[in-house]
Amino acid sequence: MTLEQMARIDTSYYDIDSTASVAEFLAVSKIYAREVVDHYDLTASVSDLEWTVSKRAKRRAGAVSYRDGVPKSVSLTWEFFETHGWEATAETIRHELVHVHLLNEAGDGSHGARFRALADELDTHVHCERFADPNWWIRCASCGAELVRYRRSKLVDEVESYRCGDCGGELRVVENTDNE
Template sequence: MTDEDLTIDDEIVARARIHAREVLCDHDLEIDRASLEWEVTTRARRRAGACRWNASREVATIVLTRQAYERYEWETFAGVVRHELVHAWEFQQYGESGHGSRFREQAARLEAPRHCETFSEPRYVLRCLASDCDWSARRHQASKPVKSPDQYRCGSCGSDIEVEHADSGRAWTSASGFGGTKAALGDDW
């Protein structure tokens, strides 16, 4: 393979592996690197990384998102790599992983963020309609609450919610409002 044959995905994996090796050496985190695989995805829309565990093979696969790599500064993306390394460590040591106290302790040692920031703007914003509540949620896909907000309630106070199409600013509170907005926006949806 020549330098011309290398892709951005190859660059992402190479930089991530080098960073992982440095982190593991500097922080004495016991990860079996032979049981650690790397992938790059272009499908993710909000998460910069993920770690999947294959229990039958006892292999952790760190999946990094190309769009996040392209948008973040290296230090931010390196934080994503460290975050996913903690998940890989938990999977290899305990067969499970989450964001609990064990994760937080190791993430602090590696100076890894507990949660990785999203790298894209949401398509939809859900908001509480109560005047004294500031609850909101972001969505990247037309989930059930986006399509039928009248079937759901505020996550904080239980009041009715509305959904806003982020690009257009148009909002709706029902399934028919969703359909009407989608039809009205046409190609701008």
């Protein structure tokens, strides 16, 4: 890697806020993505990918959809952008471009060793922090382990049929009243 590539991209140049329209957000995201691809010499074609915004996602800041190991689209989560801003969203774009690159190079969409090494090089996270409050917490009465649930599920409805994966303790459902 050259000294020029080692220098980080100044994301403030692209800085937008949540007053932007979805179309403006996607336009800035794609222009930024092109600079990242060029800067780090990634095998990703921003123009060949469909770029979308999810206004429903609660557990992920972004996602790459692919078929047969070929990346098809990048989705960015609006609520993450609203709560964390452009800088964090730019980091998510770099994260998703690592996925696209590794899918193109090795057919690998995982967060494995190659992903972690490239994520470090691109100064991006491996997993994003929680940005939306869950509807339910599943808590172990014995060890205190916690799971979150954003949608009603069998675990939420039939918690007594399950045990803690860490200690085997009894699980309890706690409805998140802060989420109302």
